[in-house]
Amino acid sequence: MTASTTSASAAARRTRRRTIAATTVLAAATVTGAFALTLDGSGSRDETTGRSAVVTESIAPAPADESLLVLARRDPADALAVGRADAPVVMIEYSDFQCPFCGRFARETKPDLIRDYVDKGVLRIEWRNFPVFGEESEQAALAGWAAGQQKKFWEFHDVVYGKPRERNAGEFSAENLIAMAREAGVADIERFQADMASGKARSAVQRDQEEGYNLGVTSTPAFLINGRPILGAQPTATFEEAVETAAKAAGR
Template sequence: MAQNQPEAGTVVSPSASASAAEPEPGAGESAAPQLSQLARRDPADTAAKGAVDAPLVIIEYADFRCAYCAVFTNEVLPTVLTDYVESGLVRIEWRDAPVLGATSPDAAIAAHAAGAQGLFWEYNAALFATSPTSKTNWDSEALLAIASSIPELDVKAFTDALDDPAHAQRVAREAQESTRIGVASTPTFVVGNTAVRGAQPLAVFREVIAQELAAVGH
């Protein structure tokens, strides 16, 4: 996977389906499956937010050292949550795409350790509020400081959960998935059957969400 990010201001046509992000057909398959089939809709997924049966799923492939991922989280995600997730129209599923260096997986593991307490998204928000960059070093001290900033989080349980192999296995599995489907930069989004690359403005997400909801009769 190329370890690059889109330039600020890059615009992706919301009507363009991203063939580069579609899985390659396997033996006996005549065509790649639709992007929407990447959605898991797992009610036990602590890194997902929204109704399991929401008509539309947005999948975010991201890295916790990615400045553009932080832009999306800080500037766009709050409105998406308020206007679409809380209304039951959209479900958001996070996928780890740790492409920017050695401590990217460590930050992802820490987020899932918080997720063991149902606080993945709180940790996600607290981490991205620090405006990380590809040069940010998410060492254990920094990750613990993020945990300590979340009032609801049990820091002792969080610290113990960092050693749970299930979290490292999940991060590794999702890194492989993002490589397999051709995610070449972060953030990359799969909105229904449309891929959106980069920290696009809210208006782009509104347009894509509207077209994808219309496609499923909403």
């Protein structure tokens, strides 16, 4: 390969990166208002923090924005995702392991979505770490990522959310996170601890956080279903309707 060809290839890659970045910025600007609109009509937030959202009545979520489809990573090797990489519908979930309403969604809604849509190849769920409740949330996010390095993220997820936990009261101490990892079936605890403390873990969590903040996410849980923003632990029927509408639009 000649020097000129190498230079041209490098320039092309830089152009593609700039195009993707510009698309993401424009998408973020669009959905910021959509998340704000959803929050305004979706119910009450935790009054002590303003950073977790619950919905007691089903409401019509904001319409989908196809420009946001670029945010779906669709990486077959993503340990923090479940479902086929080529599924017609992708739900991106921004969550905090200390968020009580994220826990409610995990216990009451996600099992139905996995059974009815993920297992049938219609839906892919991509988790984004979005710790908003302080140090214990951040440590839990790092622990989840570390569990994923041993293909145990979703088992860890289910252990953490298996019951309500008191926030910022030591339940996510290093000792307890190790116990949760063991319960989730993480085999190599030394590796788990090393992965949790690694720069790669912090970079991965930071990447997810920045993506969420750029979209205007300020509370958890928050979701994008093929570009359709939904905020809060809304009724299962709200998610089912959004998935089916997206699947139909995708020709499924």
